Amino acid sequence: MLTMDDIIRDGHPSLREVAKEVQLPASDEDIEILASMLEYVKNSQNAEKVKKYGLRPGIGLAAPQINVLKRMIAIHLNDEKGETHSYALFNPKVASHSVEKAYLTSGEGCLSVDESIPGFVPRYARVTVKGFDIEGKEVKLRLKGLLSIVFQHEIDHLNGIMFYDHINKKDPFSVPENAIGIER
Known part of the structure; x- marks a missing residue:
């Protein structure tokens, strides 16, 4: 089982590397790693397990964050409507995106970044993501x-990009042009 000790912190060189494609069909080892990533994210949202295992709550995790330089992400969250979404993907990529932007009004955080970094992170309001699920089936979301x-945040990790790289350094709270604010 993954713990907070497995998550590397900001400043570690692996977080700035571009992760490699996962050879498909995925090896048993890659499947096991991806499954454990999803398990971590789910467990980190369970108050009992957070306390028992000393986990920091998160809604997404990318393989580079556990020092595995492969294109794998796991996401588990309840959206604005309260619907639960759970994904574990190999080789995810943004296939298309909207012109319109969006940002979290509370800013973004990251399991690899211990301190709070204030500011708005401009993202695309809508994206189409393609990848492969844990069984190797192609998915289009x-x-x-x-x-x-969240998908854009995790895919950024696969490209060595941290969320704060997107924050306007001169005016961190300037509202991105043509953007909608999303409450979290």
Whole structure:
């Protein structure tokens, strides 16, 4: 089982590397890693398990964050409507996106970043993501709102990009042009 000790912190060189494609069909080892990533994210949202295992709550995790430089992400969250979404994907990529932008009004956080970094992170309001699920089946997801933002955050990790790289350094709370604010 993954714990907070498995998550590398900001400043670790792996967080700035571009992750490699996962060879498909995925190896048993890659399937096991991806499944454990999803298990961590789910467990981190369970108050009992957070206390028992000393987990920090999160809604997404990318393989580079556990020092595995492969294109794998796990996401588990309840969206604005209270619907639960759970994904574990190999080789996810943004296939298309809206012109309209979105940002979380509370800003973004990251399991690899211990301190709070204030500011708005401009993202695309809607994205279409393609990838492969844990069984190796191709998936195409049309996402909007919080789910779209979380996918973009995790896919950024696969490209060595941190959320704060997107924050306007001169004016962190300037509202991105043509953007909708999303409450979290």
